[in-house]
């Protein structure tokens with residue numbers, strides 16, 4: 001399908017592709033690699049946007065290739081729906097052309113014969129176009145990506161960058177290309193949109209090269225993994241998990257070869273040192289040294305970096321940093337959540353979790369002041385200096401600045417501190433002179449994070465802060481957040497990340513939030529306990545006798561028997577409800593948001609949730 005042969009490309013001081021040859025068949029391929037390894041650049045080369053220094057890219061004739069870049073400035077005065085339907089312009093314009101031709105013919109055009117010929121072709125083609133079906137398809141893709149009716153009617157230029165990227169994605173998917181080049185498309189989607197896109201890719205007959213750091217996608221939809229590493233491309237059969245296994249095996253082999261080589265070098269070096277001291281062997285030492293220098297060194301990955309510097313201290317805010325009361329929000333009269341009431345106290349590191357589509361991002365945007373609540377209040381405490389990190393944050397950087405200027409101009413900190421923190425965030429000496437415009441997605445993300453830390457905000461709101469980041473960058477961010485002595489609220493799909501950072505979990509439900517002290521594991525454990533309340537320890541726990549019911553032995557027995565039966569029934573019902581809720585949640589993910597089916601399931605789940613809460617409360621009472 002796509003054939004790369006002998007591609008060489010250097011950008012700045014970096015040799016990104018060192019004589020790369022590779023064939024991509026019409027398959028579902030995940031493209032992975034470190035931040036800055038050259039994934040986006042590779043897609044640009046294939047899309048013809050960057051010319052390599054040498055080498056050629058060839059495509060199979062007649063195949064259509066469509067490209068979605070990582071970032072794009074795109075706008076339109078049309079509505080979302082009309083802009084999306086531009087994809088069908090060739091087909092939709094046939095009707096228009098037919099009318100024009102009819103007019104010309106009626107006016108007695110001179111070249112009537114040619115016009116009639118064209119008219120027949122157009123007429124025939126126009127007849128085979130099912131306008132209604134095309135509009136339906138456009139609508140269903142838009143709904144899948146999260147555009148409700150209101151949003152579809154909105155002008156594209158009124159949308160945020162993230163939503164505009166979704167329009168780009170919708171148009172692309174409607175093109176029915178044979179092969180897609182997707183550069184981190186999931187970064188622009190919420191969970192519901194991601195789920196829809198996941199299923200779309202799974203069912204699609206098109207091939208693609210998909211760049212993403214999202215393991216769920218790499219595992220679930222990719223049948224082959226290609227890695228960009230040190231200027232080369234390596235192909236691995238199977239999904240991401242298989243790639244990890246193969247990679248680990250390779251690494252183990254490489255590590256032992258590295259150790260063997262190091263031992264050998266050390267041994268040779270000792271001999272050389274010994275020979276050097278002796279007058280008649282110094283010549284031999286020299287030739288041995290030359291030999292040693294010729295050895296091609298095996299290089300292994302440097303260990304995951306450790307952040308050694310401290311973050312600037314932040315001002316101490318009031319004890320209550322954020323107070324949220326009775327907040328509610330919904331779309332199309334359907335409440336997404338209500339009665340959201342909680343406080344965040346100074347120093348807490350809170351993760352907001354919820355099932356798909358429960359409205360985490362909406363709540364996050366309300367807290368960040370980007371969206372107003374339809375009901376309720378959000379109040380910051382005194383001396384709270386809030387900074388937030390959202391997807392568009394990295395785009396808000398000035399492309400004309402260098403990395404150093406971007407940070408230095410924005411913060412009130414000595415140059416030395418700026419350099420040190422940039423260094424800690426993996427920008428080496430000469431990299432801080434790079435222009436923002438040439439940075440990769442992950443690199444931009446790191447610059448934005450450094451800015452936030454140096455602005456000394458004492459309350460951070462972080463929405464998917466690990467989105468573009470590779471493993472070492474994620475590790476650095478994790479360490480920085482652990483060192484950070486302010487307060488924070490974060491939304492992340494990365495369970496490992498939440499587990500390491502959060503000290504408290506807030507679970508968002510349609511009826512409000514539940515708070516769990518502890519990290520993510522503790523939260524999961526508590527949930528599990530709630531789901532299967534009769535663990536062995538519980539069974540053994542003695543049931544205290546209520547003196548009031550201990551009147552006559554007979555009555556006592558009767559009531560105890562009833563209690564016992566009731567408890568058993570409650571336990572069965574709770575287990576049943578939990579199971580049903582889980583299966584409903586799974587079913588829900590198959591439906592687009594805001595459809596009648598979706599609403600129906602949500603309503604059903606709400607009822608079950610209420611019954612479950614009542615059952616649990618009663619069950620607990622029996623043990624109090």
Ligand SMILES: Nc1ncnc2c1ncn2[C@@H]1O[C@H](COP(=O)(O)OP(=O)(O)OP(=O)(O)O)[C@@H](O)[C@H]1O
Nearest residue numbers: 011012035036037038039040041438439440441442
């Ligand atoms: N014109 C340029 N001058 C200097 N360096 C450049 C230029 N263009 C790109 N680079 C560098 O080339 C590297 C590759 O960039 P690319 O965007 O392809 O990375 P990526 O693999 O897509 O990373 P990410 O996962 O962060 O998106 C980056 O380090 C980037 O800073």
Ligand SMILES: [Mg+2]
Nearest residue numbers: 040070440441
């Ligand atoms: Mg990239």
